[in-house]
Amino acid sequence: MTTINEIAKLAGVSRSTVSRVLNHDKNVSDRTRTKVQAVIDEQGYQPNPVARSLTSGRTRVLGLVIPMVVSSLFRDPFFSLLAQGISTVCTLNNYTLMLWLMEPNYEKRTSDNILNNRLIDGIIVASSKIGDPLIEGLITRKVPLVQIGRNDCPDVSSVDADNIHGSVMAVRHLVSIGKNQLATITGQMELYSGRDRLTGFKHGLQENNLPICDERIAFGNFTEESGYTQTKLLLSKTAFDGLYIASDMMAFGAIRAIYEAGLRIPEDIAIVSFDDIPPAERHQPPLTTIRQPIRRMGSIAAQTLIDQLETDDTATPRRIILQTELKIRETTIRSEFSNHYSQMPVRSTP
Amino acid sequence: MTTINEIAKLAGVSRSTVSRVLNHDKNVSDRTRTKVQAVIDEQGYQPNPVARSLTSGRTRVLGLVIPMVVSSLFRDPFFSLLAQGISTVCTLNNYTLMLWLMEPNYEKRTSDNILNNRLIDGIIVASSKIGDPLIEGLITRKVPLVQIGRNDCPDVSSVDADNIHGSVMAVRHLVSIGKNQLATITGQMELYSGRDRLTGFKHGLQENNLPICDERIAFGNFTEESGYTQTKLLLSKTAFDGLYIASDMMAFGAIRAIYEAGLRIPEDIAIVSFDDIPPAERHQPPLTTIRQPIRRMGSIAAQTLIDQLETDDTATPRRIILQTELKIRETTIRSEFSNHYSQMPVRSTP
């Protein structure tokens, strides 16, 4: 691999000069610059980023941590979309992305790896648990950090969707279509997104003078599976005509459970969920859901982090909250042309 | 951040000695070793990996490239599972993972970034297109490489599922349940996995003395969407009682199309797909599919690459082909207790 010394020799200058040309330093005469640049181009020379990093202290590498609290979480398109948003911004800014998937089995180990890794300029942590030691560690070590999802610590930058307001909108919508016995299935209570969506649900009930009944609150963990089982649980112990469920994935499970119970959607139970991942629209029936701009959250987080790094201002935290949007589809309002399953053959006798 | 010099000073030795202790060099007296180690532990000193890399030429970073030929591809759990497998092996071996998602819009740009990036010791490329210039570039630059998915070049290591044999099994199964008018929807022909599954399908037909009819071959691209549209296309132009479709995601689309056409599964059309991603089993109806061990492909690829790097033997390519398995579910054989949709309410009149 060619080094700066060889380029210097070929161009007949010192390596300081080559370095200046590489870094667009103005203290180089035009004649020298063109001469050196010609050699660089001819040799297809690229400076060694490791050597560069050693002096500059910068690597142009960002870290992305995705805790797989439940390993199946990553199957959820949420993280794919997030990664896409982040990756694109990195590419456009000539950064590269280092990925850590935190499997529960190796949580401690991965966490240590991340903390001891000095290759990254900054890090994005997606939906970490409340009080996650990794976050504490990153803060102590002053690693520039942007969290996806809100956090308590006001010193940390974060990008989040307005979970509370989104949830209020969900309740309003259910009320507006005449539902008044509302139940909810929450996400994980270890995540702010899980808590906030429950808080918003309660706000919504209060706002509409509806009672908050504990037996109409079931606790899920964002997985399809938990959506299914918690819906069954709710159905078994209480009556309700509207369900606010904290993620689309869980809604898929809920719909299964509701159909298996022989109930109609939305006539018997209307459902509003949260996320609006791509399959939400394709699903039968298509989900009414609170859309959060997942991919955009990723790109904004990356852009924020890069801005902080490039302006050398990692001290002042930036906290960004993105608005959500109610997407009305057929789990709350049956469209005129809707035909959930109506063309699907019902099984003849076994 | 503490450096080796400070440790040396504190321990009252030269930095060479500290370096020896760090690298478990035997030429250090026990007395000195304990003394130095004590200081290291006390200070919580970790050597700077960038500086280390500069001399060692190793970074302990692996690259992972996921071309998003269709941007929606990454929504497919295939890549999530693959990434999981790779990530776990990296963590266990103290490697870190650098991720590139190749968006079609920035393909050239990303490709250049990857090629000019000298931070990685080796790279794993997942389902690259046939003749992908990135691969050529990596080979020319002698970057240690493992491909997920087969390739023509015998010099490159690869990990692949046995697409051809798996497809033959699919046909055998369809024939075994009495189907003899078989159609197929292929994956992308730019991918070996797409081609091989078609090849296997044809082998299967020949083996069973069934004709190969061009109008029963439709060309998809692995997306749910293409599964839907290509199934409609097939239904419109030919009759068939068995469908071999090259991915689970496409099968989801195909099922939609078949139900919309008012046909029964598996009575009118039986379906075998490929992959066995997690939703395949949960789907209604659950998919009969050829299982490929996706996560394991990822971990084997990573382990192979790491082995090659650590044994300094990146010259001899290793080509690994993993066996597939037929998972029989309800898109080919209705179970006794099956109840596809039978409990789901059919829409009353609008």
Next chain:
DNA sequence: TTTCCTTTTGAAACCGGTTTTAATGCTTCA
């Protein structure tokens, strides 16, 4: 032509490690 100032360039120091080479100290043995 000389002087002074501004550009431009090269030499040297540095980033934080590893590795080679040379020096030191300690044993061992004649």
Next chain:
DNA sequence: TGAAGCATTAAAACCGGTTTCAAAAGGAAA
């Protein structure tokens, strides 16, 4: 007691860049 041999350690060179500092070159003014 002195020389040889070995284990241990320090000094120095190196990895491939950037940056500081000083020197050289060039140009303008006197």
